Amino acid sequence: MHMADALISPAVGGVMWAATAGLIAYSAKKVKDESDDRKVPLMGVLGAFIFAAQMINFSIPATGSSGHLGGGMILSILLGPYAAFLVMASVLIVQALFFADGGLLALGCNIFNMGFFPCFLVYPLIYRKIVGKELTQAKLMLGSLLAAVISLQLGAFSVVLETVASGISELPFRTFVLLMQPIHLAIGIVEGIVTAAVVAFVWKARPEILDSAARGVAMGKVDIKKVLLGLLVVAALTAGALSWFASSNPDGLEWAMLKTSGKEELESHETVHASLAGAQEKTAFLPDYGFKKEESRLGTSVSGFVGGALVLFLAVLFGWIFRRRKK
Amino acid sequence: MNNIGKNSFDLGYMDTLASGDSFLHRLDPRAKLVTTLIFIVAVVSFDKYSISALIPFFIYPIILVSLGGLPAGYLLKKVLIISPFAILVGMFNPIMDRQILMHIGSIGISGGWVSFFSIILRFLLTVTAALILISLTGFNAVCGALTKFGVPRPFVTQLLFFYRYIFVLTDEAERMVRAASFRAFSSRSVKFKVFISLIGNLLLRTLDRAERIYRAMCCRGFDGTIRIIRSMKISYREVVFILGWSALFILLRFNNVALNLGALVTGSLR
Numbered sequence: 001m002h003m004a005d006a007l008i009s010p011a012v013g014g015v016m017w018a019a020t021a022g023l024i025a026y027s028a029k030k031v032k033d034e035s036d037d038r039k040v041p042l043m044g045v046l047g048a049f050i051f052a053a054q055m056i057n058f059s060i061p062a063t064g065s066s067g068h069l070g071g072g073m074i075l076s077i078l079l080g081p082y083a084a085f086l087v088m089a090s091v092l093i094v095q096a097l098f099f100a101d102g103g104l105l106a107l108g109c110n111i112f113n114m115g116f117f118p119c120f121l122v123y124p125l126i127y128r129k130i131v132g133k134e135l136t137q138a139k140l141m142l143g144s145l146l147a148a149v150i151s152l153q154l155g156a157f158s159v160v161l162e163t164v165a166s167g168i169s170e171l172p173f174r175t176f177v178l179l180m181q182p183i184h185l186a187i188g189i190v191e192g193i194v195t196a197a198v199v200a201f202v203w204k205a206r207p208e209i210l211d212s213a214a215r216g217v218a219m220g221k222v223d224i225k226k227v228l229l230g231l232l233v234v235a236a237l238t239a240g241a242l243s244w245f246a247s248s249n250p251d252g253l254e255w256a257m258l259k260t261s262g263k264e265e266l267e268s269h270e271t272v273h274a275s276l277a278g279a280q281e282k283t284a285f286l287p288d289y290g291f292k293k294e295e296s297r298l299g300t301s302v303s304g305f306v307g308g309a310l311v312l313f314l315a316v317l318f319g320w321i322f323r324r325r326k327k
Numbered sequence: 328m329n330n331i332g333k334n335s336f337d338l339g340y341m342d343t344l345a346s347g348d349s350f351l352h353r354l355d356p357r358a359k360l361v362t363t364l365i366f367i368v369a370v371v372s373f374d375k376y377s378i379s380a381l382i383p384f385f386i387y388p389i390i391l392v393s394l395g396g397l398p399a400g401y402l403l404k405k406v407l408i409i410s411p412f413a414i415l416v417g418m419f420n421p422i423m424d425r426q427i428l429m430h431i432g433s434i435g436i437s438g439g440w441v442s443f444f445s446i447i448l449r450f451l452l453t454v455t456a457a458l459i460l461i462s463l464t465g466f467n468a469v470c471g472a473l474t475k476f477g478v479p480r481p482f483v484t485q486l487l488f489f490y491r492y493i494f495v496l497t498d499e500a501e502r503m504v505r506a507a508s509f510r511a512f513s514s515r516s517v518k519f520k521v522f523i524s525l526i527g528n529l530l531l532r533t534l535d536r537a538e539r540i541y542r543a544m545c546c547r548g549f550d551g552t553i554r555i556i557r558s559m560k561i562s563y564r565e566v567v568f569i570l571g572w573s574a575l576f577i578l579l580r581f582n583n584v585a586l587n588l589g590a591l592v593t594g595s596l597r
Contacts, residue, residue, distance in 0.1 A: 005453035006446045007416055010372045028479030037551045040481075041544060042537040044488025049533040051493050052500035058522030069526055086482055090489045097461045097469070098338055100406065100454040105367050168375045168446060169416050170423035170439060194523070201527030209534065306589040315386040319393035 002095070003110050003159055005103030009166040016162065017108030023116060024089055027082040039083055046075060047087040051094070058194075069198065070191035072118030073148045077127065077199060078213055081119040088115035113158045118151035126150055135210060140203055141196040148192035149185070156184035337405075338493060341458075344397060345465030350564075351395040356464045356472040358565035362572045363460045369576040370452045375442045376428065379585040381452065387572065388455040395463050402462070406454050417446035466490050475559060484553050495536075500529060 005013075031039065050071040071091060075084035089111045095101040102110045130143035160176045163169050171179070203210050345352070351359075370384055392399050424439035461469065467487065474483050503525050507517055517525060541549075578584075 004416075004450060005367060005371060006450035008371065010368050013368075013371065024482055025479055028481040031481045032479070035551065037545075037549065038538075038541050040484060040549075040551060041488060041540040042534070043485050045492045045496070045533050045537040045540065047485070047489035048492035048496040049530060051489075052496040053526050053529060055497065056500055056504055056517065056522065056525060058517045058519050086485050087489070089482070090486045093486065094466070094490060094493070097457055097466070098341055100457055103367070103453045104364065104457050105371055105453065163416065168442070168449075170420040170442065171416065172423070175419075194526070197519075197523040198526050198530065201523055202530060205527065205531060206534075306593055310588055310592065311383045311585045312385060315383075315389045318386070319389040319399075 002102035003106040003113065003162060005105045007163055007166060007168050008106055008109065009168065010105070012162050012166045013105040013108060015108075016112050017105075020089070020108040020111045020116075023085060023112075023120075027085045030082040031086060039079070043079060043083050043087050046078065047091050050075065050087070050091055069194050070148055070152065072114055072151060073123065073127070073144060073195050074198060076119050076123040077144065078209070080213070081123050084123075085115045085119040088119065109159075109162050113155040113162075117154040117158070118147070121154065122147045122151040135203070135207075137200055137203060140199050140210070144196040144199045145189075145192035148195045149188035152184050152188035152191060153181060156180045340401075341462050342465055344462040345468070347396060347463075349395050351391060351463050354463075354568060355559050355561055355565045356468040357475060357559065357561065358568050359460055359464050360469060360472050360476075362569050363456050365569075365573050365576055366456050367453050369580050370449055370456075372580065373445070373449075375445055376438060378441060378445050378448060379589070380579070380583040381445065381448045383579045383584045384452050384576075386575075388452070388459055391459050391463065395459070397459065397462055402455060402458055405458060406451060414447065414450070417443045420446070471559060480552055487553055496529075496533065499532065503529060 031043075050069070053069045054071065056069075072084065072088050075087050078084075079087065092102070092110050092114060093107065096104060096107050096110070127143045127147040130146065131139050157177070157180070160173065160180050163171070164173050164176065169176075199210070366384070366387055370381065373380060391397070392402065420443040421437060421439035424437060424442065426438045427435035428438040428441050429436050464472075467490070470483050470486050470490075473486070474480070504517065507521055507525060511517075511521070
């Protein structure tokens with residue numbers, strides 16, 4: 001459920017980047033304040049663990065499909081929310097850079113969807129509430145199962161909101177929600193069972209690890225109000241700044257805003273086309289080609305195709321020449 | 328199963344590419360990072376029916392790949408096999424948006440198909456830009472650039488550490504899975520029970536490893552931050568690189584070069 005660059009508008013990407021950057025800065029400060037050097041290698045290696053573990057698949061009985069471990073919740077349980085958020089962010093950055101899962105602009109969205117919800121909302125509000133200070137196997141398993149399911153639901157819903165707000169995809173809000181939530185409920189249950197089973201495994205083999213995590217030094221407690229308040233401020237500031245930007249540029253945010261009703265869209269498209277046609281007329285080679293309105297569309301699309309192909313050809317040619325010259 | 332090894336091979340291969348030596352490799356990582364971001368924002372800021380206006384942007388990846396001596400086929404293959412999400416969601420556009428937007432000959436093309444094609448173009452452009460950034464720069468240098476841009480130290484330390492140990496842990500995971508598959512009848516994927524004990528054991532080993540690493544680092548005087556000795560310098564080359572590309576992106580953003588060129592050609596043909 002990685003959000004992709006191709007599906008988001010700069011405004012949405014920018015707001016989510018700002019929110020994520022704020023959360024990273026805040027978490028980094030928290031981790032630094034705690035000044036537990038031991039955690040530095042631990043965080044790094046656990047990130048690599050999540051990365052490696054996600055490559056191992058298991059077969060889900062009777063379905064023929066396969067599942068894997070989800071990261072955010074298990075990290076929160078082992079490291080506490082702040083460190084877990086940083087680890088999750090680093091995993092997603094590497095995935096974005098090397099495997100192009102998502103993309104650079106969508107990185108903010110992805111870190112938020114897969115880091116913020118499990119670490120800062122679900123972990124303190126669901127997992128900690130269920131598990132409490134006195135650990136038992138049943139509480140651990142129930143807590144991690146529920147937490148994984150809920151954080152995935154929130155993440156999926158957030159993907160829907162971001163996609164719809166961007167207005168690149170045509171999927172209407174309702175259809176998209178009805179599509180995403182059930183799929184991610186299924187995935188979430190599988191992830192939840194895996195998380196619960198792994199937590200139970202660790203609890204059986206080395207209970208002291210989870211005990212010390214549950215007693216949670218300064219790390220375990222999240223000041224949720226502070227986090228949310230900070231987030232709100234960041235979001236408001238960036239939204240304000242970006243909408244100010246976008247208003248001078250008609251096809252940015254307004255496009256996204258108008259998206260819900262299909263009509264404005266077409267009209268504004270009309271104007272885009274008209275201006276393109278105008279540009280075409282201005283730059284045309286022969287001054288006497290007077291397309292009628294109906295035909296000018298045909299003219300525009302034909303020139304679009306021809307020009308596109310030509311530009312692509314030229315670009316490849318350039319590349320080829322450069323390469324030849326190097327050799 | 329084999330894709331564990333393949334994935335870490337991929338990571339390693341990208342790093343090998345980054346150790347190349349060209350004018351572009353030697354450029355300050357900050358310049359490349361900033362330019363990549365400007366490129367992506369420019370591409371993404373087009374309205375959703377843009378196709379021809381996006382095509383000239385391919386000049387950026389093509390020139391970087393050829394000047395940097397990157398294997399174009401490898402990158403292209405990587406782009407084509409990944410991230411089905413954009414395409415999956417984009418698939419709904421032709422179904423939802425059936426308004427006829429243009430005609431080629433007598434065949435009408437709906438807005439949905441146009442915007443679907445536009446999504447694919449965006450996807451190709453943004454993804455190749457990110458892959459090119461990393462294969463011209465390398466992950467450690469990107470982290471260095473992040474430090475210079477004021478990203479908090481604990482986070483950069485985390486990135487460096489994480490990256491370093493990906494290779495170790497994917498190797499370990501691969502060995503465990505291989506061992507398990509040798510002892511099982513069906514080698515396709517692991518059974519749930521086996522999977523949990525695999526992951527659980529990997530986790531325990533990871534925790535032990537972290538402790539060992541920590542002790543080893545303490546012996547070498549670790550005090551909580553990793554210091555990077557690498558001098559970075561913004562000289563006139565970097566400035567030219569950033570400004571030159573940005574100017575081109577702005578030009579291409581506000582002028583549909585492909586359309587104009589096409590009009591020129593078709594106009595002259597007529």
